[in-house]
Amino acid sequence: NCGSALTKMSRRYDSRTTIFSPEGRLYQVEYAMEAIGNAGSAIGILSKDGVVLVGEKKVTSKLLQTSTSTEKMYKIDDHVACAVAGIMSDANILINTARVQAQRYTYAYQEPMPVEQLVQSLCDTKQGYTQFGGLRPFGVSFLFAGWDKNYGFQLYMSDPSGNYSGWKAAAIGANNQAAQSMLKQDYKDEITREEAVQLALKVLSKTMDSTSLTSEKLELAEVFLTPSGNVKYQVCSSDSLSKLLLKFGVTQPAAETS
Amino acid sequence: MECVFGLVGNDFAVVAADTSAVHSILVHKSNEDKIMILDSHKLIAASGESGDRVQFTEYIQKNVALYQFRNGIPLTTAAAANFTRGELATALRKNPYFVNILLAGYDKETGPSLYYIDYIATLHKVDKGAFGYGSYFSLAMMDRHYHSGMTVEEAIDLVDKCIMEIRSRLVVAPPNFVIKIVDKDGAREYAWRESVKDATVASA
Numbered sequence: 001n002c003g004s005a006l007t008k009m010s011r012r013y014d015s016r017t018t019i020f021s022p023e024g025r026l027y028q029v030e031y032a033m034e035a036i037g038n039a040g041s042a043i044g045i046l047s048k049d050g051v052v053l054v055g056e057k058k059v060t061s062k063l064l065q066t067s068t069s070t071e072k073m074y075k076i077d078d079h080v081a082c083a084v085a086g087i088m089s090d091a092n093i094l095i096n097t098a099r100v101q102a103q104r105y106t107y108a109y110q111e112p113m114p115v116e117q118l119v120q121s122l123c124d125t126k127q128g129y130t131q132f133g134g135l136r137p138f139g140v141s142f143l144f145a146g147w148d149k150n151y152g153f154q155l156y157m158s159d160p161s162g163n164y165s166g167w168k169a170a171a172i173g174a175n176n177q178a179a180q181s182m183l184k185q186d187y188k189d190e191i192t193r194e195e196a197v198q199l200a201l202k203v204l205s206k207t208m209d210s211t212s213l214t215s216e217k218l219e220l221a222e223v224f225l226t227p228s229g230n231v232k233y234q235v236c237s238s239d240s241l242s243k244l245l246l247k248f249g250v251t252q253p254a255a256e257t258s
Numbered sequence: 259m260e261c262v263f264g265l266v267g268n269d270f271a272v273v274a275a276d277t278s279a280v281h282s283i284l285v286h287k288s289n290e291d292k293i294m295i296l297d298s299h300k301l302i303a304a305s306g307e308s309g310d311r312v313q314f315t316e317y318i319q320k321n322v323a324l325y326q327f328r329n330g331i332p333l334t335t336a337a338a339a340n341f342t343r344g345e346l347a348t349a350l351r352k353n354p355y356f357v358n359i360l361l362a363g364y365d366k367e368t369g370p371s372l373y374y375i376d377y378i379a380t381l382h383k384v385d386k387g388a389f390g391y392g393s394y395f396s397l398a399m400m401d402r403h404y405h406s407g408m409t410v411e412e413a414i415d416l417v418d419k420c421i422m423e424i425r426s427r428l429v430v431a432p433p434n435f436v437i438k439i440v441d442k443d444g445a446r447e448y449a450w451r452e453s454v455k456d457a458t459v460a461s462a
Contacts, residue, residue: 108344109337117329149367150331 050224085173127162261392335363
C-alpha cells in the first residue's frame with residue numbers, strides 16, 4: 001500500500017536510512033515493513049490465563065531436518081517468548097540481543113526483567129538503526145508474549161521503526177490487516193487460553209494462502225503459569241497440533257498420503 | 259567508631275545509626291544523619307569513609323529514582339539491594355567504595371526486609387545486622403533479645419538497649435543516634451537519642 005504511493009522523488013531519499021524525505025518519511029523503514037508484509041504471518045492473542053502465539057511456516061519441505069529448533073517462535077527468557085515475521089537472519093541477531101538484555105537485567109537485579117522493559121530495550125536498539133550509523137533497519141516484526149509480577153500476562157508488537165505497543169490480539173506478516181480485522185471482530189475480553197488457541201488457528205487458517213492446513217505448516221506456542229506458579233513457555237508438538245486442528249475443524253483429516 | 263545496626267519486626271524494619279562526623283581526633287558535628295531515605299519505602303543506613311558514603315548512597319538513590327521514572331514502577335527492596343551490591347562489586351577491583359550499608363525496605367507483596375551489604379560487596383538478607391565497633395555490642399544484645407515478629411515498642415526498646423550498651427562499653431562511644439523506621443506507610447524518621455546537644459553560641 002505505501003509502495004504504490006511512491007513518486008520518483010523517493011529515489012533520492014530512499015537509499016540512506018538516516019535522512020527524511022521531503023514529505024517527512026523514512027523510506028528505508030517503510031521498505032523494511034514491506035519486506036515483512038511478504039513473510040509468513042504470526043498471530044498473538046492475550047487471554048486471562050496465558051498468551052497464545054501461532055505462526056505460519058514458510059519453509060516446509062520433506063527434506064527439512066526436523067529438530068527441536070523452531071522457525072517462528074523463540075524463547076527470550078524463562079518468562080518471555082516471541083514470534084517472528086520477516087528476515088530470519090535479522091531476527092536471529094535481535095533475538096540474541098534481547099536474550100543478552102534480559103540476562104544483564106537479571107544479573108543486576110536478581111529478578112526477571114519486566115516484559116515491557118525488555119521490549120522497550122530491544123526497540124531502542126532498533127530505533128538506533130533508523131537514526132544513525134548508516135546501517136539499514138532490521139527487517140523483522142515481533143510479537144512478544146510474557147508474564148511478570150507487575151502486569152501479569154502481556155502481548156506486545158514491535159516493528160522495524162522501533163515503535164511498540166501492547167495488544168490484546170495482534171497479527172504480523174502476510175495478510176496481517178485481514179487477520180487483525182478478524183481478530184477485532186471475534187476477540188472477547190474474558191477469552192480463555194483454549195478459546196484463544198482456537199481463535200488464533202481459525203484466523204490463521206482463513207488468512208493463510210495455502211489450501212489445507214496441516215501441522216507441518218504451523219507453529220503454536222503458549223505462555224502460561226503452572227499450578228506451582230512458575231511461568232512456562234511451551235511449543236506444541238506436531239501431533240498435538242494435528243489433533244487440535246482436527247478438533248477445531250480447521251483442517252481436513254489426512255486423506256492424502258505424503 | 260561508627261555504629262550502624264538494624265532489625266526486622268512484625269511488619270516493619272528499623273535501623274539506627276550514630277550521628278557523629280569524626281576526622282582523626284576532631285568531632286566535626288554530632289548531628290550528621292547517616293540514614294538516607296532511598297525512596298518512599300526504603301532506607302539506607304551507611305557507615306564508612308564519609309566522602310564515599312555520601313557519593314555512593316546518592317548515586318544509588320538517583321539510580322533508583324531514575325528506574326522509577328523510566329519504568330513507572332518502583333524497584334523491590336531485593337532488586338535495589340542487588341543493584342547496590344553490583345555497583346560495589348564493579349568498583350571493587352579498581353576503585354572501591356569504603357561504605358558499609360544496611361538497606362531496609364518494605365514491599366507490599368513480601369513485607370519488611372533488611373539487607374547487609376559490606377564494602378567488599380557481600381550481600382546477605384538478614385533479620386538483624388550491624389556494622390562498626392558497636393556491632394560487637396549491638397549484635398550480642400540483639401542475639402539475646404531479638405525474636406521474630408516484634409512490635410514497634412519491643413523493637414525500639416531493643417534498639418535503646420543496644421544504644422545504652424554502646425554508650426557504656428565502647429571506649430570512644432558516639433553520644434547521639436538517629437532511629438528510622440519503614441513500614442507499609444513508608445520510610446520515615448522515628449526518633450533521635452541525644453546525650454550531647456551541640457551547644458548554641460551565646461549572642462555577642
